[in-house]
Amino acid sequence: MSMRHSVASRPIEASRAAFAEDVAFYLTESPRQLPSRYLYDDLGSSLFEAICRLPWYRVAKIEQALLRAHAASIFGRLPAISTVVELGPGSGEKLLTLMAAAPRPDVTVHLVDVSPAALDQAAIGLATLPSLTLVAHESTYLEGLRAALGRPGAAGGGALVVFLGSNIGNFDPPAVDDFLQGVRDALGAGGALLLGTDLVKPEADLLLAYDDPLGVTAAFNLNLLVRVNRELGGDFDVRQFEHRAIWNARESRVEMHLVSRRPQRVQVKEPGIDITFDAGELIWTESSYKYRAEDLAPLLARAGFRLAGQWLEAGFALTLARAV
Numbered sequence: 001m002s003m004r005h006s007v008a009s010r011p012i013e014a015s016r017a018a019f020a021e022d023v024a025f026y027l028t029e030s031p032r033q034l035p036s037r038y039l040y041d042d043l044g045s046s047l048f049e050a051i052c053r054l055p056w057y058r059v060a061k062i063e064q065a066l067l068r069a070h071a072a073s074i075f076g077r078l079p080a081i082s083t084v085v086e087l088g089p090g091s092g093e094k095l096l097t098l099m100a101a102a103p104r105p106d107v108t109v110h111l112v113d114v115s116p117a118a119l120d121q122a123a124i125g126l127a128t129l130p131s132l133t134l135v136a137h138e139s140t141y142l143e144g145l146r147a148a149l150g151r152p153g154a155a156g157g158g159a160l161v162v163f164l165g166s167n168i169g170n171f172d173p174p175a176v177d178d179f180l181q182g183v184r185d186a187l188g189a190g191g192a193l194l195l196g197t198d199l200v201k202p203e204a205d206l207l208l209a210y211d212d213p214l215g216v217t218a219a220f221n222l223n224l225l226v227r228v229n230r231e232l233g234g235d236f237d238v239r240q241f242e243h244r245a246i247w248n249a250r251e252s253r254v255e256m257h258l259v260s261r262r263p264q265r266v267q268v269k270e271p272g273i274d275i276t277f278d279a280g281e282l283i284w285t286e287s288s289y290k291y292r293a294e295d296l297a298p299l300l301a302r303a304g305f306r307l308a309g310q311w312l313e314a315g316f317a318l319t320l321a322r323a324v
């Protein structure tokens with residue numbers, strides 16, 4: 001395997017400055033928020049891998065099963081693929097399942113993730129397929145995709161973008177259209193997108209996936225405050241916040257929040273903010289929108305994709321689309 005880190009990798013100082021700027025902006029918004037991509041520092045990435053092993057977080061297992069069952073059929077519909085870009089691969093286990101079925105051994109695989117720990121872990125797994133060329137981009141999704149594919153639209157039928165784990169659910173409705181349009185523009189006509197999506201299911205099942213009895217998801221969420229304390233000089237008293245997951249049926253999304261247990265004051269040195277929380281006040285840390293299978297074709301069509309295959313299993317959808 002050949003491996004290099006692309007020019008899209010951001011220097012640590014630039015990443016920290018962006019984090020500080022986002023914390024200053026989002027934490028002082030109403031409602032208070034922190035963007036979900038900051039959940040994935042080294043510990044957050046490990047906690048997410050633990051979540052994937054919990055019996056209640058079924059998206060991980062069912063997507064793996066769908067990929068094992070249908071990877072050959074997916075590649076059968078994409079005869080010219082020479083470049084695969086996975087956005088947010090996490091541990092890369094699913095990509096490994098997919099790539100093990102690739103008919104051509106000499107594919108270039110780009111990994112785009114904000115988490116260096118995730119990139120390292122995915123690269124180690126993919127090293128078991130030695131003929132792949134691997135390029136890691138420590139970057140946000142579209143920034144990394146553009147770096148991976150070069151001139152917008154040039155990749156066309158030679159490229160496949162993989163976006164699994166229902167990461168698409170983290171975008172709210174206007175942003176999801178912009179994001180998919182960005183993927184389509186980067187690919188160009190003929191390019192392919194493989195999308196894994198969690199579907200609407202009973203509320204009790206959704207809440208167990210985001211508020212598990214072992215408290216791993218709670219630790220994953222609370223770790224965001226630990227990260228702010230460590231990287232930006234915050235003084236969050238982590239024990240004075242608690243994890244909460246709610247199903248917002250009207251918006252079709254699970255929301256993760258951190259709830260202040262009591263009135264308290266928090267300072268964060270690097271952006272220089274000083275805020276007071278009321279008892280019960282929330283910090284909104286993640287939205288996970290749930291779709292209906294029939295919503296996916298119109299969603300993709302709005303961004304210039306047409307359906308090229310869809311596989312459904314137990315409340316999850318794996319959808320293959322081609323850019324028109």
Ligand SMILES: C[S@@+](CC[C@H](N)C(=O)[O-])C[C@H]1O[C@@H](n2cnc3c(N)ncnc32)[C@H](O)[C@@H]1O
Binds near residue numbers: 163164165
């Ligand atoms: C929910 S995990 C899913 C991982 C994997 N796709 C799976 O299905 O198991 C999300 C992954 O995307 C990365 N991530 C989250 N937001 C991101 C963003 N805006 N840009 C790039 N990577 C991001 C995280 O670091 C993490 O590795």
